[in-house]
Amino acid sequence: xFALEISDxxxxxxxxLEALKGISLxxxxxxxxxxxxxxxxxxxxxxxxxxxxxxxxxGNVNIFGHSIDNDFIVAKSLxxxxxxxxxxxxxxxxxxxxxxxxxxxxxxxxRARVETEHYLKQLNLWEHRRSQARRLSGxxxxxxxxxxxxxxxxxxxxxxxxxxxxxxxxxxxxxxxLEQINEQxxxxxxxxxxxxxxxxxxxxxxxxxxxxIILNSSMNHLLKQLNSETFVxxxxxxxxxxxxxxxxxxxxxxxxxxxxxxxxxRLSINDLIHELESLGIIVERMRNKVNRLxxxxxxxxxxxxxxxxx
Amino acid sequence: MxxxxxIAYLTIARREVLRFTRIxxxxxxxxxxxxALYFIIFGNxxxxxxxxxxxxxxxxxxxxxxxxxxxxxNSYTNVVSSFxxxxxxxxxxxxxxxxxxxxxxxxxxxxxxMARGICVGVAVTLVSLLFTEFHMHxxxxxxxxxxxxxxxxSLAGLINAIFANSFDDITIIPTFVLTPLTxxxxxxxxxxxxxxxxxxxxxxxxxxxxxxxxxxxxxxxxDIDLSTALLVIVxxxxxxxxxxxxxxxxxxxxxx
Numbered sequence: 001x002f003a004l005e006i007s008d009x010x011x012x013x014x015x016x017l018e019a020l021k022g023i024s025l026x027x028x029x030x031x032x033x034x035x036x037x038x039x040x041x042x043x044x045x046x047x048x049x050x051x052x053x054x055x056x057x058x059g060n061v062n063i064f065g066h067s068i069d070n071d072f073i074v075a076k077s078l079x080x081x082x083x084x085x086x087x088x089x090x091x092x093x094x095x096x097x098x099x100x101x102x103x104x105x106x107x108x109x110x111r112a113r114v115e116t117e118h119y120l121k122q123l124n125l126w127e128h129r130r131s132q133a134r135r136l137s138g139x140x141x142x143x144x145x146x147x148x149x150x151x152x153x154x155x156x157x158x159x160x161x162x163x164x165x166x167x168x169x170x171x172x173x174x175x176x177x178l179e180q181i182n183e184q185x186x187x188x189x190x191x192x193x194x195x196x197x198x199x200x201x202x203x204x205x206x207x208x209x210x211x212x213i214i215l216n217s218s219m220n221h222l223l224k225q226l227n228s229e230t231f232v233x234x235x236x237x238x239x240x241x242x243x244x245x246x247x248x249x250x251x252x253x254x255x256x257x258x259x260x261x262x263x264x265x266r267l268s269i270n271d272l273i274h275e276l277e278s279l280g281i282i283v284e285r286m287r288n289k290v291n292r293l294x295x296x297x298x299x300x301x302x303x304x305x306x307x308x309x310x
Numbered sequence: 311m312x313x314x315x316x317i318a319y320l321t322i323a324r325r326e327v328l329r330f331t332r333i334x335x336x337x338x339x340x341x342x343x344x345x346a347l348y349f350i351i352f353g354n355x356x357x358x359x360x361x362x363x364x365x366x367x368x369x370x371x372x373x374x375x376x377x378x379x380x381x382x383x384n385s386y387t388n389v390v391s392s393f394x395x396x397x398x399x400x401x402x403x404x405x406x407x408x409x410x411x412x413x414x415x416x417x418x419x420x421x422x423x424m425a426r427g428i429c430v431g432v433a434v435t436l437v438s439l440l441f442t443e444f445h446m447h448x449x450x451x452x453x454x455x456x457x458x459x460x461x462x463x464s465l466a467g468l469i470n471a472i473f474a475n476s477f478d479d480i481t482i483i484p485t486f487v488l489t490p491l492t493x494x495x496x497x498x499x500x501x502x503x504x505x506x507x508x509x510x511x512x513x514x515x516x517x518x519x520x521x522x523x524x525x526x527x528x529x530x531x532x533d534i535d536l537s538t539a540l541l542v543i544v545x546x547x548x549x550x551x552x553x554x555x556x557x558x559x560x561x562x563x564x565x566x
Binding site: 013014048051052053054055072073074075076077079081083085086087088089090100101103104105106107108109148152 | 311313314315317318320321322324325396399400401403404405406407408409410411561565566
């Protein structure tokens, strides 16, 4: 049985916009799954339908085998979701927001208080439990939404841009936390624009673009399809013009002492450095221009003549 | 599963009650103060010159109507502002993503509206004791009509909030529909004073039935037959309940 099974899902808004054009998707139990796509691709619509916030036009969605149409009470009990936008009452105290959410899932207040303490402590929000939610920082609000989504111990957790606007240190803490709950058995579906995040944590991936799934594979398999990587090289020499590197197609001079080179997978970094050395150019340092998944993502979504990562 | 729904219902109802009690200066105090002014101006100052109405002192005639007006206005306002506020800030989604049937959401919000209506009604009744003697002809009728009316206007407030797309939309109905119907619903006068045409026209105003049955509970006299009044109120409740549950099930105003 799949954690999530979507078949022939269509959504056309009243404005006529076709947000989903018959997508089908399965997510294995225990998976850490990335659902990626440019802005407006249909990710949030898809998540909205799964969560019960958007009416689908047609198609089926099952959560652990339970239909969101015919068995929505069980299906929703198994699901936790962290939306992109803050959607709590900002005038309510932090602790109350979570206890109320537990109540909506039928968890009695006494038990909810114990669970709330556990998650607030784990997400470093315990000392803010009596603060009104509007007084929290952006990062704290994100963590509050994660605590709220976990309070009824869902088996499937959907996170829509959970680390948007969160500083890098906190982002890494959240990654560790999410990896930990995934190891404990919670299936996680993640949408993010930080592709480093998806590459680090997710085992399987789907890319959605213009309402269609354009790719659905394992992360390893996808990255193996990447037939070139672009590197930025910092040079000791000052260059007047772009060096002539016949084996490499895309060589761009960034400034006097740095260039950008696309290395196809049939060649190695050593080949590049040897060619530069033969021209008397010394490489002091180098780095990937973007992470590998981002490079792949841009290539795939630009094939559909979209504007790329937004 | 019923226990799960019961907990969800209690959570919504508790949250609604906490919401208006936390801000009692905005929710409880102003209507009580306004009614106190009605008692002073219309009951004491002007009322003494009016003399008797329907066989009783004007202030005794006025008192049940003013309590009922407070119940109507506050039940309606509580639900319309709370539900629209939840839509506006997005926290209605907390209930939508959870396994809460629409009927539980509906009952939770209606309970909140009824609680505020009754709270204000009790507070206004207590204030009325400063101006008139306490007398209740039939406490059960008073309680029944108060509960039914607050339920009816909580449902009406919910429907208004479901359709509302802006804060203007939640003030239009109370200002241009509810207030005129309330003022013309026999709070300040007996419809027997009206010409025959307007007496008949007044029977089309549902608030007339609530005010009169409530007055019957307090004073034992009414322009309308009690059983007819109760039947009208119950029929309105059934109609509004059906409409609001259908709208919630369709996701009108809350799901795209």
